[in-house]
Amino acid sequence: xxxxxxxxxxxxxxxxxxxxxxxxxxxxxxxxxxxxxxxxxxxxxxxxxxxxxxxxxxxxxxxxxxxxxxxxxxxxxxxxxxxxxxxxxxxxxxxxxxxxxxxxxxxxxxxxx
Amino acid sequence: xxxxxxxxxxxxxxxxxxxxxxxxxxxxxxxxxxxxxxxxxxxxxxxxxxxxxxxxxxxxxxxxxxxxxxxxxxxxxxxxxxxxxxxxxxxxxxxxxxxxxxxxxxxxxxxxxx
Numbered sequence: 067x068x069x070x071x072x073x074x075x076x077x078x079x080x081x082x083x084x085x086x087x088x089x090x091x092x093x094x095x096x097x098x099x100x101x102x103x104x105x106x107x108x109x110x111x112x113x114x115x116x117x118x119x120x121x122x123x124x125x126x127x128x129x130x131x132x133x134x135x136x137x138x139x140x141x142x143x144x145x146x147x148x149x150x151x152x153x154x155x156x157x158x159x160x161x162x163x164x165x166x167x168x169x170x171x172x173x174x175x176x177x178x179x
Numbered sequence: 180x181x182x183x184x185x186x187x188x189x190x191x192x193x194x195x196x197x198x199x200x201x202x203x204x205x206x207x208x209x210x211x212x213x214x215x216x217x218x219x220x221x222x223x224x225x226x227x228x229x230x231x232x233x234x235x236x237x238x239x240x241x242x243x244x245x246x247x248x249x250x251x252x253x254x255x256x257x258x259x260x261x262x263x264x265x266x267x268x269x270x271x272x273x274x275x276x277x278x279x280x281x282x283x284x285x286x287x288x289x290x291x292x293x
Contacts, residue, residue, distance in 0.1 A: 099280070106286075107285055108269055108286055109281070111280040122279040156222055163279055165279060166273070168225065171222050172221055173222050
């Protein structure tokens, strides 16, 4: 059984650029949730995808968008990057939207300069 | 709306001593409760969860937590810590009426002194 894989592990972008982060869900899981964890803080919910559709969204602007593919992998896209977008982005997969069975990836560390 | 407060940002403790990490929450609806651990440069790992039933929940690595509904608390305990327990610990809740997200505390760094 494979876990959750995120790529890349680190990246540096310039303010105003766009970025795409990727997540492969655990085998058998059909739900992916994305969280943003700023330094020294707890994670903040961005959105969740279930069977290729957005199932819920946190308090993030529309420049944060996502996709889920038929194989249940997912992308997080952020447009017009701002300095405050610098954070660890965590992907979690689960079965049937359940958040009590999350498996987290190791995250992507995004630095915006 | 829900919120989670972890009362201590850091907890230093000697190796083999007991430890308690405190978590209080606020919610107008019933919630599920979780503790996660994050080792340096890694993702989050579930330690234990309370969904229903017995209010004393046992988790991995010798940790346990007790749900106290009247005090809206879910404190994490371990009777004897090891150097390998050095990590950041996060308490989280999920409202039962819309359980697609977790609401997290700010975390507590557990520092083990030799």
